[in-house]
Amino acid sequence: MVLDRLKQVAQHVTGTTPPPHPFDPLSAAEIEKAVALVNKEHGPLFYNAVTIWEPRKAEMLAWLADPDHTIRPHRVADVVAIKKGGMVYDGLVDLDEDKLLKWESNEGVQPLITMEDLQIVEHIVREDPKVIEQCVISGIPKEDMHKVYCDPWTIGFDARFGNKVRLQQALMYYRPHIDDSQYSKPLDFTPIFNCDTQEIIHIDIPPVRRPVNQAPPNNYHPAAIEAEGGYRKDLKPINITQPEGVSFKVDDRIIEWQNWKVHVGFNYREGIVLNNITYNDKGKERGIFYRLSLAEMVVPYGNPEHPHQRKHAFDLGEYGGGYMTNSLALGCDCKGAIHYMDANFVNRAGASQTIKNAICVHEEDAGILFKHTDFRDDSVIVTRGRKLLISHVFTAANYEYCVYWIFHQDGTVQLEIKLTGILNTYAMNPGEDTRGWGTEVYPGVNAHNHQHLFCMRVDPNIDGPENTVFQVDAKAGPGEVGSAENKYGNAFYAHKTKYSTAKESMSDYDGSSSRTWEMANTNKINPYSHKPVSYKLVSREVPALLPKEGGLVWKRAGFARHAVHVTKYQDDQIHPAGRHVPQTSGEPSQGLPEWIAKHGDESIDNTDIVLWHTFGITHFPSPEDYPVMPAEPMTLLLRPRNFFLKNPALDVPPSYASTPSQIAAKKAAVSNVDKASRAV
Amino acid sequence: MVLDRLKQVAQHVTGTTPPPHPFDPLSAAEIEKAVALVNKEHGPLFYNAVTIWEPRKAEMLAWLADPDHTIRPHRVADVVAIKKGGMVYDGLVDLDEDKLLKWESNEGVQPLITMEDLQIVEHIVREDPKVIEQCVISGIPKEDMHKVYCDPWTIGFDARFGNKVRLQQALMYYRPHIDDSQYSKPLDFTPIFNCDTQEIIHIDIPPVRRPVNQAPPNNYHPAAIEAEGGYRKDLKPINITQPEGVSFKVDDRIIEWQNWKVHVGFNYREGIVLNNITYNDKGKERGIFYRLSLAEMVVPYGNPEHPHQRKHAFDLGEYGGGYMTNSLALGCDCKGAIHYMDANFVNRAGASQTIKNAICVHEEDAGILFKHTDFRDDSVIVTRGRKLLISHVFTAANYEYCVYWIFHQDGTVQLEIKLTGILNTYAMNPGEDTRGWGTEVYPGVNAHNHQHLFCMRVDPNIDGPENTVFQVDAKAGPGEVGSAENKYGNAFYAHKTKYSTAKESMSDYDGSSSRTWEMANTNKINPYSHKPVSYKLVSREVPALLPKEGGLVWKRAGFARHAVHVTKYQDDQIHPAGRHVPQTSGEPSQGLPEWIAKHGDESIDNTDIVLWHTFGITHFPSPEDYPVMPAEPMTLLLRPRNFFLKNPALDVPPSYASTPSQIAAKKAAVSNVDKASRAV
Ligand SMILES: [Co+2]
Ligand SMILES: [Co+2]
Incomplete structure (x- = not known):
């Protein structure tokens, strides 16, 4: 980037390095x-x-x-x-x-499992005599142990082992050929690994045995596709280019684009962290969010048979969304004109290591930003929109999560998450019934029901840190049909409920009232609407936590019990399932429930607050999701409401604009028509 | 398109025109x-x-x-x-x-109001002495009647006038200058126009008068933006090109793309109609939908004061989504390599007239289609997706609706609608309270609360016309925490409810159970999952109809009472609010309620059925939506579930693919990296 280079030159000349x-x-x-x-x-x-x-x-x-x-x-x-x-x-x-x-x-605390911690387990299980014995029982000759693989997971919590000893559970698979997808050959037993002693301390063996799947491999690699008829040949290239450069400026980690300014951080837990998000409103830099991140997630699986209850990964708190981040590839993960940022982490030995191209920053066309035609004379304005995407992709064993923080010209911040990768699978015998807890996505392959529940942490700074959250429900007006106040029955309005304390704020999504939540600054009133300036959380993919109250997941993933919690800001409250998540029992629940138990009656009205939003999807697998899953998108919006005096994107140059007087006078209209487009 | 030209040449040679x-x-x-x-x-x-x-x-x-x-x-x-x-x-x-x-x-039936019908009214109101008198009362000198404008709407239904006489209501505005946006100067009275005699028969005058707004104009045209500091200058072009041509084939109105085949129809009511949508599944052309369209919509406004209850436009049934369609402009509405289709309609005099470029067909990059990295060795596949968009934009007086039917490579059909244009506004006096029924979006301008409720008509053909609809709710499993069957409380499953009759099918959205609906062919079972082949409706923006039961809107817009209705197929059941919508009283309700009253107990199990889905948003305006509204998107998906044996997009060429054996051997991977991308 130009600014980067200028700065490098300046540093070269002066011989100084500015502090970070x-x-x-x-x-x-x-x-x-x-x-x-x-x-x-x-x-x-x-x-x-x-x-x-x-x-x-x-x-x-x-x-x-x-x-x-x-x-x-x-x-x-x-x-x-x-x-x-x-x-x-x-x-x-x-x-x-x-x-x-x-x-x-x-003591009794287990920090997350790093990639290095994970990598060790497979080597150990292959040499463990008891694991080899189980592989033989499953139908794998002991000479083939190099074809046995495992996805090590944290143990979650298993009361038999507690949390004094650092453990992983090894989800076992078999690859007849090194390039075969292991997920079509899951094994039915689960070794437990002691991270400290690096040995297998136990194996969970189910009462009903399921020998290794005899169905042919189900692969998605190029040789498999070629063998099935080859790749489709009818896709012509789409080129996306910015010959004059990009529209954003980069000053180290501060990105400026279309009145937005944001500091792009990154850490091993949350991955991307966006700080100090401001909008330049006609020369005045206005605060919107002090900090935005995905702070935690949990993926509970719905099969009640032991030991599947342990499958409820906290991918951020137990493994780290940053640690698992992919090094992105230009022209593959990212298309167009791309600015990359690297990520640095420590390794087990204490050396630093770098993930190149961990973060992708780029612009995209966003279709029509606004349009209006006057039906009388066809005078028209049509303005195309742009968006800025700051994204990373992380691989959580079988799954991948693609996280896109998207800035729009109209003041909206969007979070989009795409789920792809591979279903977690378990073995099933021919003719076995899934009992509704999963789907046979391929013969002998049971993909269990699961939820992906993400917790977005929003630290609002709506024209300053003193903010208040309102629940907004669309509600029919009072008065029956025929009454003086509502004769035709058509009255409706936005019913707002102020959250005064964290306990009051614990709220669920209500689809029937199209519930949203407003983060407002009640000290600053929009002079037109006379309503407080605010940003509204519009989120529609908000399933209830399906694991039951009092159960293991409910206890450990307290943040997922409600769609929204609001807490008074505390510097150390970043991780809603706790600082160290693996092997927490949930007794008592860490993170949000703990904080709210302590401070839940304190005022959250007109003070520095944090809004925690849990959203996601419930995933009932089907064969279409397999052997690798087409990306399933989900999204939410943070939209300005009564924050601006008017549509803040009015000054985006229109593609075409004509006025009634121009039409009447047959005069030239304003035209910035995209010259690269072609009619075919 | 090449095929078009070949066909033209063939017709030129043989001298024949093939039948349509x-x-x-x-x-x-x-x-x-x-x-x-x-x-x-x-x-x-x-x-x-x-x-x-x-x-x-x-x-x-x-x-x-x-x-x-x-x-x-x-x-x-x-x-x-x-x-x-x-x-x-x-x-x-x-x-x-x-x-x-x-x-x-x-008799007693009123067909929709055409653009020509609308155009006449403004000329009449300007010359009507009683309207002039009201304008003078509002503060407009009678010499300025050429500055008075109206948006004529159907009257909806007003019991005082019934349905024998064809009527329009004129929503009145003032433009001090011909280029001023009239929506900042709404007038407070409403003339009623007789379409047959072309005269004003009545004026609705509110008890409290609101003289014309004295606030300065609030414009979005280029001169206004220039006067406020001009357009932003920091947007660099994004070029989207397809130098080797597009990946779809056009045979008249049949589009073939990525195994999809669809006939693109268009009519004056629904706009785009997609027929006979099939997917070529490894050589076998499988039916999915016989017909897809937006069949109706209603936009009820929430202010109970007379005569605002009449504002509940059925934009398709009362005006026609086809009739109001914009002629699209290359490089403005549409970017990239675009195929356009025209639309022909009749005019009042009986001549045909053409809207050029009524439909836009184009491809877009769709980001990551699927990706998986093996954490052991970083062997990876990353495949980028494509989508095909078939779209039109229509202008309903103040509002614009941009309708995108989107086909994905993974078998998903998506409907996206963007709302833009201008809020419908009403006058308010300085200091007047909106009473919660609207928002003062600019001084003196009251934008009333409203809903945009669309009815999508889905005629499924899931491997044949005999289909069945199931409601699917995510539900916790039986057994309390600690019980043998659900010890850890984590059991959950997809609870399916078959709809046996239309009456049973009348169902609402349930956000707490992430409710979806499956259109299945129970005669055809997926050999892997043992579940019927199906397409699932995933729709999350499904507000309840806020106007009350028994009220005017509830009676007239029967389709909007529930998120889903399923009916047995009947050739003439296309319009869920009736064939002729203007001035229907809703007594009895036309369309869906009428059909279900007659046939609601007949079996809809394993027969030819139609699913009607009402979705949309509740819109509480804010100043950001004004003076022209940034596009607000909403979307829904129709997704294959148990329809395919596996991810049907596995044969989309990957951008990059490497296997463990290639990594181990340091051998070349498959690479189709996009060459036009650049790191900046
Ligand atoms: Co999933
Ligand atoms: Co609206």
Whole structure:
């Protein structure tokens, strides 16, 4: 990017490197500095995470308001590490002062399972005699153990093993050929792996055995497609180009585009974090969101037979949406003119490692932004829209999640998530009944029912941090048909309910009232509508949590019990299922339920608040989802309501505009018609 | 298109014109032939509509199955005409045999209001002394009557006037300057216009008067934007090109694309009609939908004060989504490589007229179609998707509706509707309270609450016309937490309810159970899942009809009382609010309620059925929607479930694919990386 290069030149000339923005993720150098400081006092350790400890909000708001006269928030590393033997340490390292601010041991706590933690398990299971024995029972010769694979998952929580010992469960598969999709050959038993001792401590074996599937492999790789008749040949290229460059400016991690300004952060848990989102409203930079992220998710599976209840992955809290992020490929994942950003993490040994092209930033045409034709004379305005997408894709074992944060010219922020990848599968015998808990998506392959429930954390800053949330329900007006006040029965209105406390705010979606939620600043009234400035959450894919109250998932995934929770802002409340999620029992529930139990009666009216929104889909698999699933999209919108004085995109140049006087005078209209389009 | 040209050449050589496809709209020549035949016997007449009378389904299915040995369905024109004095005639003209099959007079029935009908009113109101008197009362000098405008609407239904006389209500506005948006200067009174005598018969005057708004004009035309600082200058072009041509084939009105085949019809009421939608599943052409269209809509406004209850436009049934269709402009409405189709209609005088470029057909990139990475070795497949859009845009006075029928490679059909244009507005006095029935979107401008409720008509043909509809609700399994059958409480499943009769099928959306509806062929079972082949309706924007039971809108818009109705197929049941909608009282309700009252106990199980789906949004205006509204999208999906044996898009060439064996051998992967993309 031009700005980047100018800055590099400037730094080259002056010989200085500007300090990172306080919201920036830790650089490779910062990660290694933090590790060195910790190692010196407490090493050796297995590093689980070294990430930015985001500046405390009060300090940060002061600095943002006046960076030249305010102390710059220090760079602080948030460290999680494990000692041989299993003790977990949480630490904070001030990188500006080269000192440890905190170093605490935590018993009975298990930080997330890293990619390195996962990778080890497969090697161990292949050599474990008891696992080999089970493979033989399943019909796999013991010479074929190199064809046995496993997707290691955290154990979730299993009361038999508790949380003192760090465990993984190995979901087992067989690949007759190295390139075969293992998901068509699931094995029926589940070894339990001790991460510390690196051994198999138990195997869960079902009462009914299901030998390995004898159906032919079901593959999607090119050789398989060629063998079935080959690829379709009737797709002609679509080229998307920006010969004059992109319309966004990049200043390190701050992206400016169409009046929007946003700092793009990234961490190992949430993946993309968007900070300090502002909109330049005719010269005035107005705050909208202090922070936006996907903070947690849970994928409960609906088969009640043991040990499937353990399948309820918290993909962010138990594995890390950042850690699992794909390195994106130009012209494959991303099309058009693409700006990439890398991500740096720590590895187990304490070195920094980089995922190149972790974040994709690009513009897309968005079709008609607005249009109106006067039917009298066909005078018309038609203006095309644009959107800016900031995205990443992460692979959670079998599934992939494509996350798109989308900015629109009309002030809307959209979150779109596409689910793709492969269904988690389990073995079934010929003629076996799924009992409704799953679908036989291929002979011998049972894909269990499941939900994908995401928790978006919204820290609103609607013209300042003092905000209030209203529930908005569309409601018929009072008065029966025939009454003076509602003679024709057509009265309806937006019924608004203010949430005064976190306890009051615990609310579900109501499709029948088209329920939305407004994050408002009641101190600032729109002079036209006389209503508070606000952003409205419009989210329609909001299934109820199907696992029952009091059950394992309900206890562990407290955030998913309701569509919306609102809490008073607290610096350390980022993770709604807790800081360390694996092997939590849910007794008591961590995260949101814990915070609300403590502070649920405090006022959330006209103060600094956070809105937690759980949304997603319930997925009943079908053969169309297999052997690799076409992307299933879901989306939600954050829309300005009474925030602007008028449509903020009126000054986007129209493709074509003519007025009645121009039509009458047969005068030229304003035309910026796209010249690259062709009629065919 | 190449095929078109080849056919033209062939016709030039042989000197023959092939007959139109039986689903084709009437050509200009056919319209004029029908008019000539009617005029000879019954003229002179004002023509309201001359449109294709679609072939009876039994006859058409026989012909489609074996066109060479079956009698080709005749071309029949469906004619609506009005005689001076107001008598309405419904006729059918067999164009193959040059004869009238039917000619019936209908008293107390009012066919829709055409654009020509609308255009007349403004000229009349400007010269009517009583209207001039009201304008003067509103503060408009009588010399300025040329600055007075009206949006004529059907009267809806007003018991004072009944349905014997054809009426329009004139929503009044003022434009200080010819280029000013009138919607910021609404007038407070409503003249009633007699279409037959072309005179104002009444004026509705509110008890509280609201003189014309004194706020400055609020415009969006280029001069206004220039005066406010001009257009933004930071948008660089995005070019979308298909240098090797498009991937779809056009044979007259049949489009073939990515295994899909669809006949694209168009009529004055519904606009786009898609017929005989099939999917070529590995060489076998499988039926999916016999017919898809938007069949009706209603836009009830929520202000109970007289005469606003009359604002509940049936834009399709009262005006015609086809008649109001925009002529689309390349590089403005449409971007990329575009195939256009024209639309022919009759005019009042009986001549044919053409809307050029009424329908836009084009392809778009659709992002990631599917992706999976093996976390062990980063072997990966990433395949980009494509979609085909068949769209039109219509202008309903102040509003525009952009309708996109979208075909996906994974077998999904999507309907997306974007709302844009201008809010309907009413006058308000300074300091007046909207009482919650609207929003002051600009000083003196009250935009009333309203709903946009669309009725999609789905005539499924899921592997044949014998289909059955199931309601599908996500439901927790039986057994309390701790019980043997549901120890951990995590059991959940898809609860399916078969609709046996139309009365049983009347159902609402349930967001809490993520309700969907499956159109299934229970005679054909997916060999893998053992479930019937089906298409699932996934629709999440399904507000309840807010006008109350027994009220005017509830009575007239029977289709909107429920999200889904299923009826046994009948050839003449196309219009769910009735064939002629204006001035229906709703006593009894026309269309769906009438059909269900008659046939609601007949079996709809495993027979030829139609599913009617009402969806949309409830719109509480805000200043951001004004003076012209950024497009608000809504969408629904029709998804294959248990229809295919596997993901039907597996043979879409991947952008990149590597297998574990290739990774291990460091061998070349399959790469079709998009070459036009650039990193910036
Ligand atoms: Co899923
Ligand atoms: Co609206």
